[in-house]
Amino acid sequence: MSERWDPAAFKARVDEVLRQFVAAEAEQLSAVDPLLAPVAGQLEAAVADGKRLRSAFCYWGWRAVGQPDSDALVRAAAAMELVHAAAVVHDDLIDDSPLRHGRPTAHIALRGAVRRRPRAVAAARSLAMLVGDLLMSLAGQLFATSGLPAAYLARARPLWSLLARDLIAGECLEILRTGTPPDTSASLKVIRYKTAKYTVEQPLLIGAALAGAGERLRQGYSAYGLPLGEAFQLRDDLLGLFGDPARTGKANTDDVRGHRPTALLAETWRLADDRDRERLAALLGRRDLDEEGLAEVRAVMRDLKAPDRIEVMIGERVDEALTVLDTLNAPAPATAALSALARSAAIRLS
Numbered sequence: 001m002s003e004r005w006d007p008a009a010f011k012a013r014v015d016e017v018l019r020q021f022v023a024a025e026a027e028q029l030s031a032v033d034p035l036l037a038p039v040a041g042q043l044e045a046a047v048a049d050g051k052r053l054r055s056a057f058c059y060w061g062w063r064a065v066g067q068p069d070s071d072a073l074v075r076a077a078a079a080m081e082l083v084h085a086a087a088v089v090h091d092d093l094i095d096d097s098p099l100r101h102g103r104p105t106a107h108i109a110l111r112g113a114v115r116r117r118p119r120a121v122a123a124a125r126s127l128a129m130l131v132g133d134l135l136m137s138l139a140g141q142l143f144a145t146s147g148l149p150a151a152y153l154a155r156a157r158p159l160w161s162l163l164a165r166d167l168i169a170g171e172c173l174e175i176l177r178t179g180t181p182p183d184t185s186a187s188l189k190v191i192r193y194k195t196a197k198y199t200v201e202q203p204l205l206i207g208a209a210l211a212g213a214g215e216r217l218r219q220g221y222s223a224y225g226l227p228l229g230e231a232f233q234l235r236d237d238l239l240g241l242f243g244d245p246a247r248t249g250k251a252n253t254d255d256v257r258g259h260r261p262t263a264l265l266a267e268t269w270r271l272a273d274d275r276d277r278e279r280l281a282a283l284l285g286r287r288d289l290d291e292e293g294l295a296e297v298r299a300v301m302r303d304l305k306a307p308d309r310i311e312v313m314i315g316e317r318v319d320e321a322l323t324v325l326d327t328l329n330a331p332a333p334a335t336a337a338l339s340a341l342a343r344s345a346a347i348r349l350s
Contacts, residue, residue, distance in 0.1 A: 005337035007344070010059065011052045013071075017078040018047045021142055029134075038113035042106045042131045043138075046085040049101040049249075053232075054080035054203045056341055061207025061221060064334035072147035076210065079146070080203045082139035087167060087198070089132035093125060094175065095258055102249040106131050136164075148210060156209040163202045170194025177261035179285060182269035187261045188230065195236075196229025200345070217328060224324040224338070227317035231346040234314045237264040238307060239350065241298065247350040256297050259285035263313070268306040276300050318346045 026040035058077035063069070091097075092105040099105060107128035114123040140160065144153060170193030177186055204221040213221075239248050240255045241264060255262050265284075272280065279300055283293050301307055321342050325335060 003333040005333065005340055007056070007340070010056060010074075013074050014052045014055045014078045014081060017075050017142075018081055019044075021078075022047050022082075022138070025138055038110060039127055039131060042089075042109060042128070043134065045103070045109070046089055046106065046131065046135055047081060050081055050084065051344075052081060053341065053345055054084055054199055056337075057200050057225070058203035058207040060334050060337050060341070061204035061213075062211045063207075064328065064330035064338070065208060065211035065213045065217065066331060067211045070148075073207075073210065076143050076146035076148055076153075077203070077207065079139045079143035080206070082135050082142060083163065083167075083198060086132045086135035086139065087171075089128055089135060091171070093128050093132070094171065095254060095260070097250065097254050099245075099250050102246075152210045152212075155212065156206045159202060159206050159209055163198055163206075166193050166197045166202070170197075174261060179259045180261070182261065182266040184263055184266040184270060187263040187266040190261055191230050191233040191263060192226065195233040196226055199232055200229035201225030217330075220324055220328045224321045224328070224342075228321040228342050228345060231314045231317035231321070234263055234310050234317070235346055235348060237262040238310055239348075240264075241294075241301070242307060243349065249350065253289050253294050256284060256294060257287055257289050264301070264306060264310050267309045268301045268304055271304040271306055271309070272300070276304065314346050318342055 022044055026043045029043065030037050030040045055074070055077035058080050059073060062073050062077075067073070088100060089106045092100055093107050096107075097105050098108055103109070105128070107125045110124040110127045110131075111120055113127065114120045117123055143156075143160070146153075170190055173186075173190045174194055177190060180186075201222050202225075204225050205218060208218050208221055237255070240250065240262070241252055243250075243252070245252055254260075255265070259265075269277065269280065280297065283289060283297055286293065322339060325338055325342070328335070330338070
């Protein structure tokens with residue numbers, strides 16, 4: 001691979017690893033019983049799309065230590081995408097989201113497999129939960145069989161339990177905060193644990209551990225990764241409500257209908273007066289929210305300039321991450337790649 005960062009070429013490598021690995025696992029699952037074919041299909045669907053940012057951060061966490069390009073490392077980094085796929089299936093299930101990447105989410109798609117059975121909706125949700133569980137298990141399997149030396153894998157293994165604990169803590173906090181009075185600091189804590197850590201910081205640290213990085217570099221990765229991961233999710237908050245569904249592949253109404261603890265909603269609430277809060281309270285959490293109601297929520301947010309405030313927060317965090325990056329003294333290709341990744345994570349349309 002060229003020293004120059006080529007995101008498309010890297011994505012193609014990761015896509016191929018995931019396609020082959022998950023297809024083989026899906027085939028083995030279907031071989032147990034033909035009835036499992038729809039479940040196996042959802043395993044493959046779960047990894048069919050993605051920007052592959054998490055694998056890219058793991059890869060450059062390795063390269064920034066001075067390690068060379070490695071197909072085994074790409075396989076290990078691709079395991080980060082299976083963690084993400086598992087988190088997405090579970091997140092869509094928790095939030096009852098109907099769409100992801102413009103297609104029905106797993107718990108919706110699997111209704112077809114149980115449509116003539118009692119409590120079909122609940123059965124489909126149970127199947128989706130198990131798909132997510134299997135994806136998380138497969139992440140560990142792909143990582144362990146990546147082809148990297150056992151001593152390298154042993155250095156990174158403790159970070160996997162930390163990744164899982166933080167991710168689950170974030171999901172639990174989001175559930176516990178849903179429907180409660182909006183609070184920006186609480187929302188940022190949810191963001192940090194649910195998304196920021198496993199999207200940027202922990203993939204970097206796993207790549208660093210595999211490569212045998214020193215303490216100073218690992219601390220730098222955290223100082224770069226946490227604000228950047230927060231910027232990534234803050235952008236998702238904006239896209240979730242103001243993005244084009246044709247690009248995001250998700251419904252714009254999800255966050256408002258679910259009364260989720262997003263920073264965008266928290267900042268809107270903080271800036272709102274009693275009249276605006278009364279208008280918002282009448283709309284948040286309504287399962288029957290229509291386009292007219294969504295337009296009213298957007299109008300309140302725009303009037304209060306809450307989206308502008310989130311843009312400022314994104315910019316501050318990207319600047320913080322890039323400032324840290326300049327102090328790491330990483331090889332030039334790694335610095336260039338991590339700089340480009342910082343911008344693509346925070347400045348995007350989907």
